[in-house]
Amino acid sequence: MVLSFYGYQKYGQLPAAIINGIVFLPVMLAIMVIGLSIHFNRSPVFFYALLVVIANIVVGLGLASTSSSYALVSVLLPLLVLVITLLPERGIVSIRAIPAYVILLSSIFLVIYVVVSSPSWASYALMTDWVPARYFDWTTQSQSVLIVSMLVSIAMLVICFLQPSPQVFAGFGVLVMLISQMHAGDSSASLNVYGSAGLLMCLYAVMQESWRMAYLDELTELPGRRALREKFQKMSGLYTVAMLDVDHFKKFNDSYGHDTGDAVLRMIAAKMNKVTGGGASYRYGGEEFSVVFAGKSTRDAIPHLEALREVIANSPFVINRASRRKDERKEKKNKNQSVTVTVSIGVADSNGDVTSPWDVLKLSDKALYRAKGKGRNCVCG
Secondary structure (H helix, E strand, O other), rough: OOOHHHHHHHHHHHHHHHHHHOHHHHHHHHHHHHHHHHHOOOOHHHHHHHHHHHHHHHHHHHOOOOOHHHHHEEEEEEHHHHHHHHHOOOOOOOOHHHHHHHHHHHHHHHHHHHHHHHHHHHHHHHHHOOHHHHHOOOOOOHHHHHHHHHHHHHHHHHHHHHHHHHHHHHHHHHHHHHHHHHHOOOOOHHHHHHHHHHHHHHHHHHHHHHHHHHOOOOOOOEEEEHHHHHHHHHHHOOEEEEEEEOHHHHHHHHHHHHHHHHHHHHHHHHOOOOOOOOOOOEEOOOOEEEEEEEOOOOHHHHHHHHHHHHHHOOOOOEEHHHOOOOHHHHHHHHHHHOEEOEEEEEEEOOOOOOOOHHHHHHHHHHHHEEEOOOEOEEEOO
């Protein structure tokens, strides 16, 4: 974001050949972002990119020719960013996405109406000086535009703190770029620099989301097996691999339902995220998890795994938080019921006759079965 402001200031110092090439950068980025957002079905990023494209077309072609229509576009763009951020993600090509398209098309028709008719209410609402004008002599934008931009920016900052995600951060970045672009006007510097910066933020958000889809388990938010495979490719020297399994998980699912079982897995994943000793936690599959300790032997890792096992066993799980069974009698029976969830852990290290981390994982899996044979809720090396 800071680089975009610096680039805008230094834009005129670039060689003519580079400036002529930069003209095509927003177009290429727009095609990439829109294509990727459709491929990964990321509707907020799709609409953010669409707003950047619309802003470049409207400003670049001078379609908002009057001061009131330009002010209206400057007001609508931040508001649309906020609305898109607040709307639930409903896909791009979907009936459930119709509200987003209706809001976008309604805004376009409103701008066309103001351009054609120049109604007096628009001029009054958008161009009136509400406070002494001398405080705003640093910008050509109207006070109404600045007030709306400030309020939307504050709202977006609050959303970033409450619901942090790559898409929300991209929305805030696009908001800042659109406000800056409308403030700077129709110069090629503002269109190319701010437009490209906004689209780059969208592109980064799409790439982040695609990475999350590929490497993070959707239910537990832990890295998945693909991430573990890449971790193993980098492992060498001394390391320890632990396998963790939830005790009696199938019986738990049958008794309380799969929604409750999912909640248990999320609870265990939250505890595993805080494992001590520098362990990296992964969801291996089903109710099985892995923990990898780089540079530690089995003896070094066991105290940290014992601490993890105790934390899970001493954290009572309340059934009514997750149970969503339709059977009212079971819901009533499960209400406020607290159960104990335990795990069994098998652990092995790279010392000995092993050739790869997968061999160590197989040894830890065998140790896991020994832990279950000993009565569960224990760690075996």
